[in-house]
Every structure is written in C-alpha cells, then in structure tokens.
Amino acid sequence: MKSAVYTKAGQVGLAEIDRPQIVAADDAIIKIVRTCVCGSDLWSYRNPEMEEGHRNSGHEAIGIVEEVGEQVTTVKPGDFVIAPFTHGCGQCDACRAGFDGSCDNHSGNNWSEGVQAEYIRFHFANWALVKILGQPSDYSEGMLKSLLTLADVMPTGYHAARVANVQKGDKVVVIGDGAVGQCAVIASKMRGASQIVLMSRHEDRQKMALESGATAVVAERGEKGIDKVREVLGGGADAALECVGTEAAVEQALGVLHNGGRMGFVGVPHYNNRSxxxxxxxxxxxxxxxxxVTTYDKQVLLKAVLDGDINPGRVFTTSYKLEDINQAYKDMDERKSIKSMIVLD
Amino acid sequence: MKSAVYTKAGQVGLAEIDRPQIVAADDAIIKIVRTCVCGSDLWSYRNPEMEEGHRNSGHEAIGIVEEVGEQVTTVKPGDFVIAPFTHGCGQCDACRAGFDGSCDNHSGNNWSEGVQAEYIRFHFANWALVKILGQPSDYSEGMLKSLLTLADVMPTGYHAARVANVQKGDKVVVIGDGAVGQCAVIASKMRGASQIVLMSRHEDRQKMALESGATAVVAERGEKGIDKVREVLGGGADAALECVGTEAAVEQALGVLHNGGRMGFVGVPHYNNRSxxxxxxxxxxxxxxxxxVTTYDKQVLLKAVLDGDINPGRVFTTSYKLEDINQAYKDMDERKSIKSMIVLD
Known part of the structure; x- marks a missing residue:
C-alpha cells in the first residue's frame, strides 16, 4: 500500500510499504477515506535531522473498518468510523473523569502513527473508535471535512474550552488562529461564551473565526495585544484558550485574564517549563x-458555623492573653499548639 | 494601646503604640475581641533579620466596630464583625467571579497588618468586613473560635477545595495537617467528597482530621506516601489540596492524582517556581x-456536526490526493492553507 514518508527536511514523498495486519486482539485495520496534515506534523517536516523513509506522523483520519481483532465488539468490517489520535481504555479513573487523552492504562499511546496512508492499524480500537452511522457516500464533502476534524482538532479546541470551564456569559480570548484555535472559537460559542476574541494577524483566519462566532479579532501581540483585548472586553477575560504551544502564547493568555481567570492550554508545550x-x-x-474570605463567609461558611454544621474552631488548641503573645508563638513554633488564639478583654 | 511587636528572631513582645485612627473614608477602627497566630507569622518570628520593634504580622481577628469612615454604610459602631485578612472591592471582575482575595482594584492589600493588638485600622471596610449578628457575649467560646477561623484559615481551606472543584463523590487528598489542612478536610466534607485522606505524621492532628471527616490518614511521605495513598484509594485521587507551600508538598499533591486530576494549592509558594x-x-x-477525543465525540461533538450546529470542517481550506502529499505539507508550512486534507479513493 501507499504511505507518506519523510524524505528530508521540507519534503514528504510516497513509499510502497506492507499493508498493516492485526497484531493485538484489540486492533482494527482501517481503510482511510480522508486524512490530513496537522500543525504538529510540520515540526517533523521542518526537522533537518529527519531520516529518509521515516513514516509520516499523520494521526487524524476517518475511514472504513476492514478487519478487527477478536476482542473488538463495538465495530465490525464495513463500519464507517472516526479514528481519534487518542486511544483511551474507557475504564480507568482518567477515562471515567473524561480525560481519555491521558488514559491511566494506555500510557504513551496517544498517537496513531502513519495515518497519511491507505490503511492503518488502530490499536485499542474497541473503546476508542467512534462509529458514524451510514457510509461516506451518504455525506457531503463539507460534512466529511467536519467529521474528519473530530479525529483531533475539534476535540482539541473543545478540550481547551472545557478544562478552562468556559460557560454561559464568559468573556473568552483564543490565542492561536490555526485549526485548533478556530475550533476553540467554535467550542467557546457552543458553551455559551458572550464574547470571543481571537488573536490573529491573518485576514483569512480572522474572517473564518468571525463567521464561526468570534465577536472580535485583535492583531496586536505582546503588551499591546493585552491592552487591546482589555479595551475590547472592557476588562480582563474570564478564560483564555492557548492553542499554540509557545511560551509567548502562554504569557499572552495569562496576561489577558482578570485575577481569578482560567487558562486552558492545548498547544503541546514546545518550551522548557517543567511545571x-x-x-x-x-x-x-x-x-x-x-x-x-469575604465571599465564602457571606455565601456559605458563616451560616455553616452558626448552624453548627462545621466546627473549624477546634484548630485553636491553645488560648493566651495578649500579654503572653510570645508563648503563643513559641508553642506553635514547637508544634505544641496547632493554632494559638489570643483573647482580649 | 498594646500591640505585639517582634523583638528578635524567636521572640515577640508587647509595645505601647498609638491607637489607630480613621485615615480613608472606607476605613473602620475595630476593637479586637479574638485574634491569633498564623503559620505564616512564624516565617517572620524565625527571621534572624527581623528588626526590633517591627509590628506583628497578625491578620486574623473578630471584633467590635469602634468607628467608621464616612463612606462606610454596611457596619456601624458597636457591630460585631469578622475582619478578613483580604480586602476585596466587591465590584471588579475578580470579586464578581468570587476571587476577592485577588481583587483587581485593591492590589497588594491582602494583609491587615498588626492585628495582634487591641485595635486595628481595617481598610476597604465597606464591602470586605463580614457582620455577625449579636455580640460576642451571645456566643460560646467554642463558637467564637470557629468565627475567628472565618478570618483566614477556614476560607483558605475552602478555597483549596473550591478551586480544585471538589464535588460529590470525589476522592480527595489533603497535604498539610496544620490549621489550613484541617479546614481543607472540613471543606472537602462540606462539598461531598466520598473519601478524604490526610497526609500527616502527628497523632493529634490525625485524630482531629478523622473527627472532622477524613476517612484515612497516611503518615508516609514521598514516593512511599504516594503509593500508600493509591493503595488506600484503590487508584489516584480526583483532587489534591496542597496546604503547605513547599515544592515537596506540590510534588506530593501532583503525585497522588490520577491523570485528569485537579490540584488546589493555597500554601503561599515558598519556593522558586515562576509559573x-x-x-x-x-x-x-x-x-x-x-x-x-473519544469522549467529546461520543458525548457532544459528533451530534453537533451531524445536526449542522457546528461546521469545523471549514478549517480544511485545501484538499489533495495522497500523491500530492508534499504539496499538502508545503502549502500549510507556507500558510497558504489553514489545514490540508488528503482525499483517498
């Protein structure tokens, strides 16, 4: 079968390679109908150390199930499916919390290598594959494109919005005008954001975002960009969605937020930041x-204390007069007291 | 009036200083009824460079309003109040989002200095003070203790649980067995956690936490502690509440979480971590x-695409045959295409 392979930096070719086979009982072989190039593929494409014949890094596809391993019961040959770039187990704590992209059981497998080809082997197929009703011929080309985004960029944009807890009425800023940024705009609108600002310097991308629900675009970057966003929003943003993966983008995202704001970041970190x-x-x-303090006291804590529902006062294991302040410090410092209270007359 | 003052490292004394006066129109003068020593006060207490006569760092109190500035309408002389260590404005984006501890308007004022004294000047009093019905004599000593915790440690423990989004059924681990850690246990129980593990090596603190709702204690630290927590919980935790402020505590918190878990941290960072x-x-x-990907596709995105509610496929601004894969990469690399789709037969 034909598969894309890296030839050298800045060049990708086609090679004739063996068609993949079922290896594990949870495998599926998928005949690719549509695949695509990801921004992350360009990191390999540009890499001067890429060896000739290295298989492509493509990882997004929709296709037809050709063959399944014996454990696969959710799809059968002939089924039309989305092949996610992730491969969760669906059972672990992470998957049950809705984080199958970081599955606890299938570590290090968030990649379906070599999808820019006629066929792929999709591992952990039983839970991870997403079935689409009907056949490709039942759908328009536009719809096939949208279905293909469901293999990566649309869920990735959605992830940024979800982890940043974008909700009804929020003011949202999207950093990054590529496919993921565009999808983050769509996701923010789906979740009810009232204002969505895309930071972008490219007219075609600005236009696309405005058609998808962005309410404004800001072309400036750095401090100027932050000032402009704050001017547009009349203050800081509730959520910032970082869809680039550079430190500058992270700084931009943190900069546009009001205190107490939320940053969702899905750009794979291409910077040296351990945390x-x-x-x-x-x-x-x-x-x-x-x-x-004031908010929690007024909303919930004062009532809980007065009603006797909670008794946090027990942390004061010792009491002192103001004159004995030194002892109050000393006893806490020596761990004889959990917390020292001072009683005034 | 009498006020605690630092004398030298490891010693606090009393000094006679001027009674504070109203300075700003939003000030209140408060006669202190109960105050206390905070773990953070010990950082000053132990500091060998502390100058003699430096005023105390106390910042938690309940008391009686003695006098108010002309803008203060929410409390009047004679009122019994909680004096939070924070001073939000109640109006900015941060305060409206429930983050008055990081008020956008009153920056750098999260401290009521010198509260270990007979009187204090409380700035930004109108919104930030919390009124308690009645007078101190209406309450038992135990209730006064609990009311005093509402100036700092109880809301701080609650903050850890709130920002980590602790919710019904969650498995929670609390790092730190001091007053804030104890209050984080109480807050986790209030929010419906099903399991609450306190990491603690001190029997009295373990006992207190178990009485407040902790379901287990783990004395081990480091990798051993992480293993033990995972054994107790039968897996990773949903939320970890870091109530210490050291890098080791942060590592512990991150270590006990399953992928997709949540860390709320309220220990003031005493480590060099820029982020x-x-x-x-x-x-x-x-x-x-x-x-x-799989979760979002199955739960929301596939339906949204098929219903035509969203059209993420528009990110594919160009299409190619597999044979033209090099052009597909090249056009994306040169930003002629937002995202390149490959069509297979």
Whole structure:
C-alpha cells in the first residue's frame, strides 16, 4: 500500500510499504477515506535531522473498518468510523473523569502513527473508535471535512474550552488562529461564551473565526495585544484558550485574564517549563491563590458555623492573653499548639 | 494601646503604640475581641533579620466596630464583625467571579497588618468586613473560635477545595495537617467528597482530621506516601489540596492524582517556581493536556456536526490526493492553507 514518508527536511514523498495486519486482539485495520496534515506534523517536516523513509506522523483520519481483532465488539468490517489520535481504555479513573487523552492504562499511546496512508492499524480500537452511522457516500464533502476534524482538532479546541470551564456569559480570548484555535472559537460559542476574541494577524483566519462566532479579532501581540483585548472586553477575560504551544502564547493568555481567570492550554508545550510540561502530560488542573474570605463567609461558611454544621474552631488548641503573645508563638513554633488564639478583654 | 511587636528572631513582645485612627473614608477602627497566630507569622518570628520593634504580622481577628469612615454604610459602631485578612472591592471582575482575595482594584492589600493588638485600622471596610449578628457575649467560646477561623484559615481551606472543584463523590487528598489542612478536610466534607485522606505524621492532628471527616490518614511521605495513598484509594485521587507551600508538598499533591486530576494549592509558594508563583498571585486556574477525543465525540461533538450546529470542517481550506502529499505539507508550512486534507479513493 501507499504511505507518506519523510524524505528530508521540507519534503514528504510516497513509499510502497506492507499493508498493516492485526497484531493485538484489540486492533482494527482501517481503510482511510480522508486524512490530513496537522500543525504538529510540520515540526517533523521542518526537522533537518529527519531520516529518509521515516513514516509520516499523520494521526487524524476517518475511514472504513476492514478487519478487527477478536476482542473488538463495538465495530465490525464495513463500519464507517472516526479514528481519534487518542486511544483511551474507557475504564480507568482518567477515562471515567473524561480525560481519555491521558488514559491511566494506555500510557504513551496517544498517537496513531502513519495515518497519511491507505490503511492503518488502530490499536485499542474497541473503546476508542467512534462509529458514524451510514457510509461516506451518504455525506457531503463539507460534512466529511467536519467529521474528519473530530479525529483531533475539534476535540482539541473543545478540550481547551472545557478544562478552562468556559460557560454561559464568559468573556473568552483564543490565542492561536490555526485549526485548533478556530475550533476553540467554535467550542467557546457552543458553551455559551458572550464574547470571543481571537488573536490573529491573518485576514483569512480572522474572517473564518468571525463567521464561526468570534465577536472580535485583535492583531496586536505582546503588551499591546493585552491592552487591546482589555479595551475590547472592557476588562480582563474570564478564560483564555492557548492553542499554540509557545511560551509567548502562554504569557499572552495569562496576561489577558482578570485575577481569578482560567487558562486552558492545548498547544503541546514546545518550551522548557517543567511545571507546565508535567501538568500537560498528566492533564492536571492547577489552581490556587489567596482565599476569597469575604465571599465564602457571606455565601456559605458563616451560616455553616452558626448552624453548627462545621466546627473549624477546634484548630485553636491553645488560648493566651495578649500579654503572653510570645508563648503563643513559641508553642506553635514547637508544634505544641496547632493554632494559638489570643483573647482580649 | 498594646500591640505585639517582634523583638528578635524567636521572640515577640508587647509595645505601647498609638491607637489607630480613621485615615480613608472606607476605613473602620475595630476593637479586637479574638485574634491569633498564623503559620505564616512564624516565617517572620524565625527571621534572624527581623528588626526590633517591627509590628506583628497578625491578620486574623473578630471584633467590635469602634468607628467608621464616612463612606462606610454596611457596619456601624458597636457591630460585631469578622475582619478578613483580604480586602476585596466587591465590584471588579475578580470579586464578581468570587476571587476577592485577588481583587483587581485593591492590589497588594491582602494583609491587615498588626492585628495582634487591641485595635486595628481595617481598610476597604465597606464591602470586605463580614457582620455577625449579636455580640460576642451571645456566643460560646467554642463558637467564637470557629468565627475567628472565618478570618483566614477556614476560607483558605475552602478555597483549596473550591478551586480544585471538589464535588460529590470525589476522592480527595489533603497535604498539610496544620490549621489550613484541617479546614481543607472540613471543606472537602462540606462539598461531598466520598473519601478524604490526610497526609500527616502527628497523632493529634490525625485524630482531629478523622473527627472532622477524613476517612484515612497516611503518615508516609514521598514516593512511599504516594503509593500508600493509591493503595488506600484503590487508584489516584480526583483532587489534591496542597496546604503547605513547599515544592515537596506540590510534588506530593501532583503525585497522588490520577491523570485528569485537579490540584488546589493555597500554601503561599515558598519556593522558586515562576509559573506557580505567578498564577498564585493572579489566582489563575491552569489546565490543559491531550484532548479527550473519544469522549467529546461520543458525548457532544459528533451530534453537533451531524445536526449542522457546528461546521469545523471549514478549517480544511485545501484538499489533495495522497500523491500530492508534499504539496499538502508545503502549502500549510507556507500558510497558504489553514489545514490540508488528503482525499483517498
């Protein structure tokens, strides 16, 4: 069968290679109907160290199931399917929490290599494949394109919006005007954002986003871009969706948020940041800062204390007069007291 | 009036200082009824460079309003109030989003200095103060203790649980067995966590947490602690609440989570981590990673595409045959195409 292969930096060719076979019981062989090039494929394409004959990094496709392993019961030969670039098990804590892209059981397999070819072997097929009713011929070319986005870019844009908890009425800023950024605009609209600003310098991409639901575009970058966004929104954004993967994009995203804002980032980190790299790999949400004392007291905590539902006062294991302040510090410092209270007359 | 002052490292004394006066129209003078020592006060207490006579860092109190500035309409002299350590404006984007601890308008004022004293000047009093019905004499000593926790530690523990989105049925791990950690246990229970594991090596603190709703304690630390937590929970945690402020505690928190888990951190970062330090200051939520393609397709996106509600396929601005794969890459690389689709027969 034919498969795309890297020839050298900046060049991709076709090679005749063996058609893949079922290897594991949870495999499926899929005949590709539509596939595509991902922004991430360009990292390999541009790489001067790429060896000739290295198989393509394509990982997005829709196609027809040709053959299945003996454990596969959800699809059968002839079925029309989306082949996600991810391969969750559907059973672990991560998958059950809706994070099958970082499945606890199938680590390191978020890639279907070599999808720019006539056939692929899709591993962990039983849960991960998504069946589409009917056959490709039942759909318009436009619809096939949209179905193909469901293999990667549309769910990736949606992920940015979901982890940033974009919700009805939110002011959202999307960083990145590529396919994922465009899909993040669509996802923000789906989730009810009231204002969606795309940061973009390309007229065609600005136009596309405006047609998909963006309410404004900002061409400026850096501090100027941040100022412009704040001017457009009349303040900081509730959510920023980082769809690029550079440190500058992350800085831009953090810069447009008001305090207490939320950044969802799906650009694969191409920068040296240990924390973000590590939490990206685990798909972990990290949030924190100074407590909202007045808000929580008024909304929930004062009532809970007065009703006797909670008894946080037990943390004060010792009490002192103001004159004995030194002892109050000393006992806490020496862990004789969990927390020292001072009683004034 | 009497006020606690630092004398030297490891020693706090009392000094006679001027009673504070109304300075701004949004000030209130409060006569302190109960105050306390915070874990963060110990950082100053232990500091060998602390100058003699430096005023105390106390910032938690309940008391009686003595006098108010002319703009203050929410409380009047004689009112019993909680004096939060935070001073939100109640009007900005951050405050309206429930992050008054990182108020956009009152930056750098999350501290009521010198509360270990007979009187304090409380700035930005009108919105930030929390009124308690009645007078201190109407409440038991135990209730006064609980009301005092509402100035800092209880809302801070609650903040960890809130930003980590602790919800019904969650498996939660609390890192830190001090007052804030104890309050994070209480907050997790309030929010419906099904399992709450406290990491603690001190028997009295373990006991207190178990009485407040913790379902298990783990004394081990590091990798051993992580293994033990996973054994107790039968897998990774949904949420980890970091209530210490050291890098080791953050590592512990990240380590106990399953992929897709959530870390809420309220320990003031005493480590050199630019990202976490920066997001803490802004109270920003950061989340991201590989998309949940199968989940989103099955739950929402496939239907939205088929119903014509969204049209993400428009990102494919060019189409090619497999034979023309090089052109497909080239056009994307040169930004002539937003995303290149490959059509197979």
């Amino acid at each position: 973000l790299g590590s939490t990206f790999a685990q798909n972990i949400l990290v949030a924190g800062g100074v407590a909202s | 976490l330090g920066s997001t803490f200051a802004q109270n920003i939520l950061v989340a991201g990673g590989v998309a949940s």
